[in-house]
Amino acid sequence: MTISESPRRLVLSKAGAPVLEPVTKLGGQPVWVDKPQWPLSTELETPMMFLGQFRLPGEEVRMAYLFMTGSEDYVDGTWDSEEGENALIVQPGRVPSFITVTDDAEGPTMSEDLAVELVPAGAAELEEGWDDRLGGPPAWIQDEEYPPGDWTFLFQLDGGGEFYDVNFGDAGIGYGFLSADGEEGRFLWQCS
Template sequence: MAISALSYRLVLSKADAPILEPVTKLGGQPVWVDEPQWPLSTELGTPMMFLGQFRLPGEEVRMAYLFMTDDEEDHVDGTWESEQGENALIVQPGRVPSFITVTDDAEGPTMSEDLAVELVPASPAELEEGWDNRLGGSPTWVQGEEYPPGDWSFLLQLNDGGEFYGVNFGDAGVGYGFLSADGREGRFLWQCS
């Protein structure tokens, strides 16, 4: 199930300056809607790396903030699993998953400088075969359908990099973000070929 039937391709460009508005972006530092909730790696106890923030559908300003333990540097297992505590999709306003510990740090490690995102509407047919970055619609699975346990709606898909950033989702990997049925909690997982 998708949070939005509409699909948007995320077209990235380097931002001229830090993005300080609650809009969809990759890299930089989070623009918190509520008090900061920076997640810590379950294994290491250190701050996870900020990957990006995603504006949620609706009139109210709501955000999903994506983090992952920096696996390339720390060699931590489980960054691909939705409930292992080595990645986090924090929803504001919302609730922190029970297996995630957060600090009130507003800033921390990030995967890149701010990357501006243009949301370009795309038909499901345009996205069906691609592993491109997107919001809404349906996921394109690398290995096969793998929703987190329970009732979750697809929110976003993020590939492992390109011209402006790189993140360790394995070999040609793709990450997938989900929202709970009430839209107040997130999950993230990734697959690779």
């Protein structure tokens, strides 16, 4: 199941200045729509690295904020959707029970602000590769792997590109999901 019937490719560019609106972007600092909820690494008890934010479909301004324990602080389990070494925080929504958050508004980030242009993509285009996308079907590197329970695919993110590099293993892709009620997020990654 997917969150949107109209999939979009994420075309990235350097923003040139901080992006301060609640829009889909990568890097920089989160633009919170509610009280800040910066997640902590379960193992290290330090702030996770902010990877990006994704505007959720609908009239109401809702966001999903993606975090992961940073590459320089490598710990086992960043690929697992419920290990506590990554977090997809939904606002408004609820924080997963296995995640501890602080009220810090800013913290570590993977890169400077990257602007995202959402470009409509057809089904044939999406089958061609493991690109950055919002909606549509996931392009699995390995076998299909949804988090335990009832989850809807939201986005996929390449582990590296022209403007950033995140440790999703060897040529990895990260996958974001929303709970059936749209109030909670999960994230996992696969590599070849």
